[in-house]
Amino acid sequence: MTDDIQSAEFGGPVPAEAGGPVGPAAVAKTGTAIGRGWRRYRAWRRSRPFWAGIWLIIAGAELLLIPLPIHSMGVILHIGIGGISGILIGAILIALGLLLWFHPVQRMFYSIVAVLLAIAALVASNLGGFLLGTILGIIGASLGFAWMPGRPERRRARRRRLSTGPDEPDDTAINLGPSASEDVCPNSDAADADATVEETGVSASDAAPESVSAFTPAESDWGRLDPSWGAADSGGASAGPRPTAGYAQAGPRHARRHGPSAPRHHIRPHRGTVIGGNVLVGLISLLSFGLINLSPTPSPSQSPDPPAAATPDPSASAAASPSPNPSASPAGSPSPSPTAPPGQGPAASASPTPTPTPTPTGTPPPFAVATAQSTLTASSATLAGFAYDGVVTVPTASGSQQMMEFSATSIDLSGTKLDVAEGGTTMTATASSLDFSGNVILYATQLSGSVGPLSVTITPGNAVATLLQILAQLGLSQSVTQAFPLTLSNVTTQQPYIAANGLTATALLIS
Amino acid sequence: MSSEPNPPAGRRRLSPGRRRATPSGAGQGRVRWKRFAIMFVPAVALTAGLLALTANGALAASFSISGQQGETMADSLTGQGFQQFGTADVANSANGNALQPVVESEIDSAQITNLCQSVVETLPLGLGTITLKIKGGNNGTQATATSLIIDANQLSGSTATFETIQQGIDNKALKHATPALAGNGNFSQQATSISITDLKEVAYSTEAGTFTLPGFSMSLSTGDNSCFPGGPTNNFHL
Secondary structure, eight states, X not given: OHHHHHHHHHTSOOTTOTTTTHHHHHHHHHTOHHHHHHHHHHHHHHTTTHHHHHHHHHHHHHHHHTTSOGGGTTOOOOOOHHHHHHHHHHHHHHHHHHHHHHOGGGHHXXXXXXXXXXXXXXXXXXXXXXXXXXXXXXXXXXXXHHEEESOHHHHHHHHHHHHHOOOHHHHSSOOOOTXXXXXXXXXXXXXXXXXXXXXXXXXXXXXXXXXXXXHHHHHHHHHTSOGGGSSSOTTTTTTOSSOOTTTTTHHHHHHHHXXXXXXXXXXXXXXXXXXXXXXXXXXXXXXXXXXXXXXXXHHHHHTTHHHHHOOOHHHHHHSOTTSOOSXXXXXXXXXXXXXXXXXXXXXXXXXXXXXXXXXXXXXXXXSOBOOSEEEEEEEEEEEESOEEEEEEEEEETTEEEEEEEEEEEEEEEEEEEEEEEETTEEEEEEEEEEEEEEEEEEEESEEEEEETTEEEEEOTTSHHHHHHHHHHHTTHHHHHHHHSOEEEEEEEEESOEEEEEEEEEEEEEEO | OTTTTHHHHHHHHHHHHHXXXXXXXXXXXXXXXXXXXXXXXXXXXXXXXXXXXXXXXXXXXEEEEEEXXXXXXXXXXXXXXXXXXXXXEEEXXXXXXXXXXXXXXXXXXXXEESEEEEEEEEOSTTOOEEEEEEEESOSSSOEEEEEEEEEEEEEEEEEEEEEEEEEEEEGGGSSSOOOGGGOSSOEEEEEEEEEEEEEEEEEEEEEEEEEEOTTOEEEEEESOOOSSTTOOOEEOOO
């Protein structure tokens, strides 16, 4: 019996079971524990949409791992909406795959949810894991959707027999002889068992035979499910997939009432309607998903707009400057001076820039300056409208710090290199030129350079600084350097902070 | 149900047969391929439709990639709301999975011309090298991205223009909060807008809340066909 059925089974269109025919047959002969284990595993596998689950689990893992590589677990820097949705969809697909295995009764629901998620991943997560996750998910979900308990061969056989005519009893639920070829029609036992139901439960179905018959195919489908899905009776009722104890009564009972030929008559059309119903549900869900999914289409195209839309410059100038922008939350908008955001384009007002205007001498910045060791060097610097504004107390992450404040209308650096040492590593940014323009403010703990043969170092409070401050207070340095920009060579700035209305960098390289 | 007393009886009666039947696969099921097509075909059609919408720039996709080094190249990138700071990423690199220093660039919204992104992966078992490449914004319509976050360990541009820039600000004083790993007191910069031409970067992670990719194309090829030469190659492992 085993061999017969096996060969018959493997004629069926089951995918990816290539190893099956050879392996189990060989193992079965040996009858080892491995063989028994294999057979048990195979029985388990075949009694549920196993491959559907596999595909869904792989799809989910793929979607999950792109935003969340397993080796960076624990140090997740940023999980934005893209990462979250990838992880969420991946995890749910894995869960659905497992549910298809362990709770296949709800496979329609799981499959439909899975296919929707797989398609949603296209939009929500790296184009569906670069399409792979979406495709695997669709395959898995479709397999889960298409999986039905029972063997199609029997239907084919039934059809064949129907065309040839005879042999009907053998074919239907009314097989009174349990001995009559279990292989072909394993329903006999349950049909017999059903005799008891006949007595107790007829009245219920009598009331509305049509409605009962409407549900019959579904019931009989369930009846053919592997009983091991139910908690306690694993492997029970195994003589025939069809009439499992709990569910099967409708089908056989029906069969009994209408006589041998009835079940076939009923089952066929009903099976059709069930498929039709599922198709309908599937299509509706797909369509509704499509609508849901398509409806946000305009929103992405709108989303770039808000910054542009958030340009109520007139209102911003009318309102007090502290909150010039409705969308900008930074409450610490550090513009005590009512300089309306200069016409710097839409987003200008959105950031808490200090709007570097000719600030009074020694005004501390209202924000923290980095404490990381940073050095800006330039082979040459050209300063226009340059002035030393004195020493200011600058807030930093580790308390306040005395720094020099310089201002200029423009600072053009060439051959620049910025080294930042932090966290044990050094980041370097080089550029062939850095041109700061418009309300340039520079804070530094030390500034040095050479003017011709003369090399100068300015630190807070040293002689040069004092001299420069006097010049600045007389208004000399600004006007002179405005007319004749000062050029320094081999400039080094320690711990620089520079703000400007504009910066143009050429040949920028950060590494 | 009224059949309550029935199952035990049935089961008892079936039990001798079950022992024989189980190995052959009791309660087996099969995939009905017509049913498969019923779900598969519409799903694939819908996927194709969504991809077409993506390629038209009508539909935005969300991206989040990390752990692999990828290249990004663009003829030009303009962005509003820019901030940049140094931090570290756990990344798959030649010397194992270690913390790599990276420069994180965050752009609220960006418009990109001629975008090319590629990941080169060396497969195990001598299966060779493959390149996954995505292109977009190359037929007159710019690709757009919102909430773009790129952790790069190398970044270059032939010209970069910033408006209202602050360089050397503490990363905790930036407009958007920075991750805890970035610490505080670290050197960072922010600008209200940025414009970079000939952008090239090597990134450990890329994330975009929404990404419209008009003229989108995705290709998988064998060999190293990265966007620009000299980029990194990843060794595939989980």
